[in-house]
Amino acid sequence: KQEVTQIPAALSVPEGENLVLNCSFTDSAIYNLQWFRQDPGKGLTSLLLIQSSQREQTSGRLNASLDKSSGRSTLYIAASQPGDSATYLCAVRPPMDSSYKLIFGSGTRLLVRP
Amino acid sequence: EPEVTQTPSHQVTQMGQEVILRCVPISNHLYFYWYRQILGQKVEFLVSFYNNEISEKSEIFDDQFSVERPDGSNFTLKIRSTKLEDSAMYFCASSERLSWTKGLFFGSGTQLSVL
Numbered sequence: 001k002q003e004v005t006q007i008p009a010a011l012s013v014p015e016g017e018n019l020v021l022n023c024s025f026t027d028s029a030i031y032n033l034q035w036f037r038q039d040p041g042k043g044l045t046s047l048l049l050i051q052s053s054q055r056e057q058t059s060g061r062l063n064a065s066l067d068k069s070s071g072r073s074t075l076y077i078a079a080s081q082p083g084d085s086a087t088y089l090c091a092v093r094p095p096m097d098s099s100y101k102l103i104f105g106s107g108t109r110l111l112v113r114p
Numbered sequence: 115e116p117e118v119t120q121t122p123s124h125q126v127t128q129m130g131q132e133v134i135l136r137c138v139p140i141s142n143h144l145y146f147y148w149y150r151q152i153l154g155q156k157v158e159f160l161v162s163f164y165n166n167e168i169s170e171k172s173e174i175f176d177d178q179f180s181v182e183r184p185d186g187s188n189f190t191l192k193i194r195s196t197k198l199e200d201s202a203m204y205f206c207a208s209s210e211r212l213s214w215t216k217g218l219f220f221g222s223g224t225q226l227s228v229l
Contacts (some may be wrong), residue, residue: 032217034217034218036220041203041225042222042223043120043205043220043221043222043223044157044205044220045220046217046218046219046220049216049217089157091157100145100147100162100164100169100170101147101159101162101170101172102149102157102159102218103159104156104157104158105156106155106156107156
């Protein structure tokens with residue numbers, strides 16, 4: 001059974017710092033991996049989607065990498081800002097022909113201090 | 115930018131009552147989903163829906179739950195007789211195609227409180 005784990009559970013950094021959020025999954029047979037941002041009491045905003053054949057994706061100050069064989073993904077945030085404060089969720093999708101669902105980690109709660 | 119819209123944003127109900135949560139997926143999307151997040155827990159998959167039928171459901175999605183696409187734009191989740199443990203944030207999501215070339219798009223959620 002696929003399990004997704006995110007470390008650390010919470011992170012507090014000063015503004016301007018570069019940071020890395022970690023996601024690991026137990027079954028390397030995935031179709032893709034998606035990183036989301038969740039603000040308190042709000043919905044999920046998609047940040048980056050990495051297909052299983054890709055190694056990384058970039059969007060602005062965000063860079064996500066995927067090492068499928070080791071069951072790991074990282075989300076790198078450059079030059080963090082207070083507006084980046086949110087919970088970051090990682091989710092994997094099993095192989096396309098077996099399932100339609102996303103399996104989520106429990107998230108990393110990020111606080112960027114001014 | 116197109117988005118998934120959910121109504122209401124908050125719903126309070128008494129235990130045993132029926133509730134219907136509504137969603138308007140992105141207009142050219144074909145696959146629809148419901149997820150939920152109990153406070154402090156992970157986001158959990160409930161059900162996926164395509165071509166007017168359920169394509170996959172989780173163990174959570176028992177006979178108390180049903181989904182429907184009553185017209186060309188709305189997608190609903192009905193809970194027939196709510197329990198205290200149904201209190202959660204319910205998210206609707208949609209995707210353009212099965213391959214999810216652009217990923218899964220989520221609405222802002224309906225916070226359901228069962229008293």
